[in-house]
Amino acid sequence: MKTCLVVDDSRVIRMVARKILQELGFNVAEAEDGQKALEYCRGHLPDVILLDWNMPVMNGLDFMLAMRQLPGAGNVVIVFCTSINDLDSMVEAMQAGANEYVMKPFDSEIIRSKFEHLGLIESDGSEF
Template structure:
């Protein structure tokens, strides 16, 4: 089964994303910061990562760079989900290895569309 690691310091965002992703037949795991997410990924890599940018301890962009450096770390599809919407942040995320970028707030339709674009689900 496909799995998605939801990385966000907001419990509400994690809860909403979890509900949507489980409806799309993903097993989900959660982390509230990049360090916790990295530990999960060192143990086992998910199919996808839904990733916030601004978090305590380790930011999303720091996590992404560390993830891509792990053995097999290029395999998970990483979708940034953040309030950072300027072109500099988007370019930095793509250069660091993000596959897609969505803005908060998001809904089921937006998440489903982005996951379909990167081939994780059928349209």
């Protein structure tokens, strides 16, 4: 079973994401900031990371840049999930190594669609 690390300072967002990801068949781990996520990744590289941008201690972009330096981390899929919706930030995240970008608020259909597009889950045959 694939693992997804949800990195967000909002407990509610982590809880909602956990429910959606478990329904999609993922084991889910959580971290409330980039530093805790980096500590997790040093011991267990997940298959995918659902990553917030604005967090205390270490933001999402700094976390992603540090995490990508870990052995084997180039294979980890990173989906930025944030309320920052300006094009420059999206481009910056993608150029820095993100694989996809999801806007908050999100729902199960959005996550399913992005994860299908990335090849992380099988298509359920429905149209969006």
